[in-house]
Amino acid sequence: GENVEQHPSTLSVQEGDSAVIKCTYSDSASNYFPWYKQELGKGPQLIIDIRSNVGEKKDQRIAVTLNKTAKHFSLHITETQPEDSAVYFCAASRVQAGTALIFGKGTTLSVSS
């Protein structure tokens, strides 16, 4: 089955700096790669996702890149703000019936002002 590795487990940056979180996956047939943000006391919420027919996707200060050959994908947050502080999870799956989304172990991002 799919296995997703996520690094680093904790990341501290200064406000305004960039933050990068990296994930690798094992199932070459996986074709859907979402990123979730979990704020304190809340459930995770989807912030961006990418499908295997594209290599990069941007949404304002957030971008995700995918390298299918190397089986890794990354989340990039530019101009970080204190409200970006949260736990971030990457995930991977095949888009087909009976397959579940497999999550990485999470990265705790702290943005200090």
Place this chain on the structure above:
Amino acid sequence: DVKVTQSSRYLVKRTGEKVFLECVQDMDHENMFWYRQDPGLGLRLIYFSYDVKMKEKGDIPEGYSVSREKKERFSLILESASTNQTSMYLCATSRGYYERYFGPGTRLTVT
């Protein structure tokens, strides 16, 4: 907006008790999921359901069962709670294969 509600935010139970965690969604999503979240282990799938009365085992189903009698409700059952089931439990729903909508979670402590 999709709303996923979980019956309790905090729950304390004794070892050996039968525990019911309820999840209700209001968006007519066909798929529902139960995850367990532990520090350093991320989100691990316990069970999921693609339709009423249908269920599939996830990665860690041992010690748990589920029930889905109505489309909007998915229950997680701990038949005989043990201390190693102390955790945060998250319910999620989806329409199709993509975005999961998570509830706020239930923090269960088994003493």
